[in-house]
Amino acid sequence: AHLFAYSVIALPLFRYWQTAAGELKMQRLARLSGSSIGLLAPALPLVLERELLWGLFPERHMLSTDWANHALLLVAFVYGFVLAGAPTLGAAIDRYWKGLAAAGAALSCLLAALVWAGALPSRLPPPYSPSYLVFWTLYAVDAWACMVAVLGAGRRWLRVENRAIAVGRANGFAWYVVHQPVIVALAYVIVQWPARVGVGVKFTVLFASSLAG
Numbered sequence: 001a002h003l004f005a006y007s008v009i010a011l012p013l014f015r016y017w018q019t020a021a022g023e024l025k026m027q028r029l030a031r032l033s034g035s036s037i038g039l040l041a042p043a044l045p046l047v048l049e050r051e052l053l054w055g056l057f058p059e060r061h062m063l064s065t066d067w068a069n070h071a072l073l074l075v076a077f078v079y080g081f082v083l084a085g086a087p088t089l090g091a092a093i094d095r096y097w098k099g100l101a102a103a104g105a106a107l108s109c110l111l112a113a114l115v116w117a118g119a120l121p122s123r124l125p126p127p128y129s130p131s132y133l134v135f136w137t138l139y140a141v142d143a144w145a146c147m148v149a150v151l152g153a154g155r156r157w158l159r160v161e162n163r164a165i166a167v168g169r170a171n172g173f174a175w176y177v178v179h180q181p182v183i184v185a186l187a188y189v190i191v192q193w194p195a196r197v198g199v200g201v202k203f204t205v206l207f208a209s210s211l212a213g
Contacts (some may be wrong), residue, residue, distance in 0.1 A: 026082060
């Protein structure tokens with residue numbers, strides 16, 4: 001449902017970018033990301049939407065109310081179209097993805113440490129406070145850095161043709177659509193196991209089962 005909604009919302013923009021004038025503007029936007037610093041520019045909309053919208057629309061995981069996450073995911077969806085249509089952005093990712101991968105790993109470790117210490121997510125900073133702005137800036141930059149890292153690694157090592165890639169290309173979307181209901185159904189059963197089983201065991205079983213499903 002989410003992908004369908006994003007496709008419908010973004011369709012007029014995509015159609016415009018397919019015109020001569022629109023393609024020229026898209027290429028100009030992509031060229032802004034042509035340097036190591038410029039490649040951080042696409043993180044700015046992610047930072048702004050996190051800082052502006054999260055305080056108004058906390059996460060609900062619902063299509064009709066989860067506006068903060070919709071904004072982030074819609075922007076990422078649009079970036080995918082730009083990446084497919086503007087070679088400049090892909091070339092920048094090819095050159096600088098390793099640096100952003102290191103930055104993403106560092107920021108992810110920092111956020112994981114805060115979760116481990118109990119500071120997140122139960123004690124998020126008050127909306128629009130200085131610490132709130134810092135946290136969501138780090139979160140959004142980390143999200144973009146990780147996206148670039150995954151794209152860069154994929155462009156580096158998966159631009160070959162073999163049976164595994166052919167199967168993945170043919171079945172990837174179906175797996176994406178089906179895996180969530182499988183996880184939800186399995187989790188419904190697994191979380192009801194006795195407490196003595198332990199969270200670690202439950203997580204491991206759920207993770208392995210979701211991959212197998």
